Each structure stands twice: as C-alpha cells, then as structure tokens.
Amino acid sequence: MINKLVIENLKHRWVRTLLAALVVGVQVMSILTLIGLSRGLLEESAQRARGSGADIFLKPSTQGSFSFSSGQLNEAFVPFIQKQPHVKEAVGVLSTPVELVTTLNGVDFPAFEKLSGGFHFVAGGPPSGPDDLIVDSAYARQNKLHVGQTVKLLNHNWRLSGVVEGGVLGRLIVPLTTLQRLTGNASPPRISEILVKLDNPALTDQEVAYFNKLLQGNLQAISVADFVAQFSVNNVPALRAFIGVITVIAVVVGFLVVFLSMYTAVVERTREIGILKALGAKPLTILDILVREAVLLAVLGCLLGIAFSFAVRGLVTQFMPASLAVVNTPDWWPIAAAIALGGALLGAAYPGLKAARQDAIEALAYE
Numbered sequence: 159m160i161n162k163l164v165i166e167n168l169k170h171r172w173v174r175t176l177l178a179a180l181v182v183g184v185q186v187m188s189i190l191t192l193i194g195l196s197r198g199l200l201e202e203s204a205q206r207a208r209g210s211g212a213d214i215f216l217k218p219s220t221q222g223s224f225s226f227s228s229g230q231l232n233e234a235f236v237p238f239i240q241k242q243p244h245v246k247e248a249v250g251v252l253s254t255p256v257e258l259v260t261t262l263n264g265v266d267f268p269a270f271e272k273l274s275g276g277f278h279f280v281a282g283g284p285p286s287g288p289d290d291l292i293v294d295s296a297y298a299r300q301n302k303l304h305v306g307q308t309v310k311l312l313n314h315n316w317r318l319s320g321v322v323e324g325g326v327l328g329r330l331i332v333p334l335t336t337l338q339r340l341t342g343n344a345s346p347p348r349i350s351e352i353l354v355k356l357d358n359p360a361l362t363d364q365e366v367a368y369f370n371k372l373l374q375g376n377l378q379a380i381s382v383a384d385f386v387a388q389f390s391v392n393n394v395p396a397l398r399a400f401i402g403v404i405t406v407i408a409v410v411v412g413f414l415v416v417f418l419s420m421y422t423a424v425v426e427r428t429r430e431i432g433i434l435k436a437l438g439a440k441p442l443t444i445l446d447i448l449v450r451e452a453v454l455l456a457v458l459g460c461l462l463g464i465a466f467s468f469a470v471r472g473l474v475t476q477f478m479p480a481s482l483a484v485v486n487t488p489d490w491w492p493i494a495a496a497i498a499l500g501g502a503l504l505g506a507a508y509p510g511l512k513a514a515r516q517d518a519i520e521a522l523a524y525e
Contacts, residue, residue: 186463412501
C-alpha cells in the first residue's frame with residue numbers, strides 16, 4: 159500500500175521527479191567519470207611504460223634539487239650505462255609537454271627500436287630526416303592527420319612520416335637531437351630519463367640495487383614493474399584529495415536537490431498529510447513515505463548516472479581518444495550509489511520530520 163502511494167506520488171509530479179533524478183544522475187556520473195578518467199590516464203601511462211621494452215628506468219635523483227627543465231640528465235650517462243654488466247641496451251629519452259597531458263618524446267630511433275623491438279606502423283614508416291615525426295593511431299584519428307602532412311608542435315613544422323599502434327613510449331615521437339635543439343637541451347646534450355634493457359630480466363632487482371649504489375646522488379633506478387605499480391589512484395595523494403573534494407561536492411548537491419524536492423512535496427501535500435493522519439497514520443508512517451520517495455529518486459538517479467557515464471566514455475573515445483582516456487569502473491558503482499543515497503537520505507530528513515510533526519487539524523485547514 160505504502161509503495162503504491164509512493165509511486166503514484168512520484169508519477170503525479172513526474173516533471174519534478176525526473177529533474178531530481180537527473181541531477182542525482184549527473185552527480186553519480188561526475189564521480190564515475192572522474193574515477194574512470196583518472197584510472198584511464200594512469201593505465202595508459204603504465205601501458206606505455208611496459209611497451210617501451212625496458213627493464214629499468216633511470217631518472218634524475220631529485221634530492222635537494224628542483225628544475226623546470228625537461229632535460230635534467232647529461233646524455234653522457236647513456237654510454238656509461240651501456241658499458242655496465244648485464245646491460246643489453248641503454249637509450250636516452252627527452253620528454254616535453256605540448257598539449258594537455260600529451261608529451262613530445264625525442265629518442266635515437268635505431269637504438270630505441272633495438273630496445274623495444276620496433277614500432278608497428280599502421281601507415282608510413284620511420285623518420286628519415288631530422289624534422290620527421292611519428293604519431294600513434296589515436297592521435298592521428300583525433301587530429302585527422304595523414305602521412306606526409308605538416309604538423310606544428312613547439313612552434314616547429316614537422317613532417318608526419320608514420321602512424322604507429324599505440325602503447326609504446328608516447329603518442330608523439332621525434333628525433334632526439336632535433337628536440338634537444340628546440341628545447342634548449344643541446345649544449346651539453348641533456349635528456350629526461352634513460353631506458354635500460356638487460357640481457358637477463360631475472361636480474362632486474364639485483365641491477366636496480368647495483369645502479370642505485372653506483373649512481374647515488376645522480377640517478378635513481380627503478381624497475382619497470384615497480385614503476386608501473388605506482389600508476390594507481392591510491393599512490394597519487396593530490397588525485398586522492400581531488401576525488402575526495404568532488405565526492406563531498408556531489409553529496410552536497412544530492413542533499414540540496416532531494417531536500418528541495420522533498421520540502422516542496424511536503425508543502426504541496428499538507429492537506430494530504432492531514433487526511434492520512436486523520437485516518438490514523440502514525441508520524442513514522444508519514445516519514446516512511448517520504449524516505450521511500452527519496453530512496454527511489456536516488457535509485458533512479460544512480461541508474462541514469464551509470465548510463466550517462468557510458469555515454470560520456472563513448473563521446474570521449476570518439477572525439478578525444480588521444481587527449482583523454484576513460485575506462486569503465488563497475489567497482490565504483492555501489493560506492494557512487496551509496497554516496498547518492500546518503501545525500502538523498504540527508505535531504506529527506508528535515509522535510510520528513512516536518513511532515514511527521516504536522517498537526518492533523520492544522521494540516522486539514524491548510525489552503
């Protein structure tokens with residue numbers, strides 16, 4: 159009986175019900191999209207790290223120093239690393255940001271192909287000149303690029319020589335010497351990191367310890383496995399804090415929307431509440447009706463929010479495959495639903511108590 163009354167109340171005021179559910183849905187979609195975007199970008203970075211073919215990354219030791227330069231390592235470290243025991247290949251990489259989260263990566267192509275096993279070209283081929291550029295298929299699709307086209311990056315005209323499959327090093331790759339010259343890292347030649355491939359991957363942990371002892375104060379070694387393990391939302395404090403802020407905002411929005419909807423419903427149905435009380439309905443029954451309405455709004459909003467998150471992912475994949483990466487996060491569906499439900503229950507609390515405390519005679523006399 160109560161459930162039928164709840165459903166009829168929501169159906170009778172279907173416009174307000176739909177708007178409230180839509181806002182709750184947007185709240186859920188925002189949480190799911192943020193988590194999906196965070197994971198997508200981190201997973202994509204991890205995939206590129208694995209796709210490089212390296213066993214160890216050598217990065218600048220940041221203890222006691224800070225620099226805005228993208229090239230913080232002297233390239234002279236590369237031949238030194240190459241001579242160390244169990245090192246099969248060592249390649250220097252210079253990375254500099256160019257668009258949003260997209261970086262331009264400079265490498266010695268022959269050396270990198272030996273280390274990684276080579277690129278898989280979808281169109282065109284490897285660079286043949288100092289101003290040649292290769293991009294991955296997602297970047298080419300997003301920017302409608304084709305082989306032979308001129309692409310302007312860092313205020314420099316590059317000739318697109320090839321399009322490759324994604325997941326190897328980065329989306330944009332150019333000759334190292336040219337990028338060093340354009341970014342002021344040519345004299346002396348500097349790089350961002352060194353990729354190391356061992357003759358026996360089973361010795362990775364041993365070699366990491368060896369390099370950290372040998373290069374203490376200059377370079378820091380980390381295995382690719384440990385490096386990839388860092389690509390988690392839980393390992394990025396700033397990202398965790400940002401997600402926390404968005405979650406709090408979502409709860410506040412859900413609370414305000416349901417509060418407004420329930421409060422308006424209580425005011426509009428003052429006489430109805432009086433009739434229910436005159437017929438013997440207890441205060442808890444009135445409160446139960448409004449709480450059930452709030453829960454139903456939250457459930458409808460959650461379903462809409464999950465559907466919206468799939469739609470957003472589809473739009474991002476279609477129009478911005480190279481700039482943003484969004485993945486589905488079904489493990490967060492119950493969490494987002496709980497957040498929406500918590501906000502809805504908070505929003506229904508005061509209007510429900512107000513309705514439960516109404517005097518039956520005053521309610522019947524309400525115009």
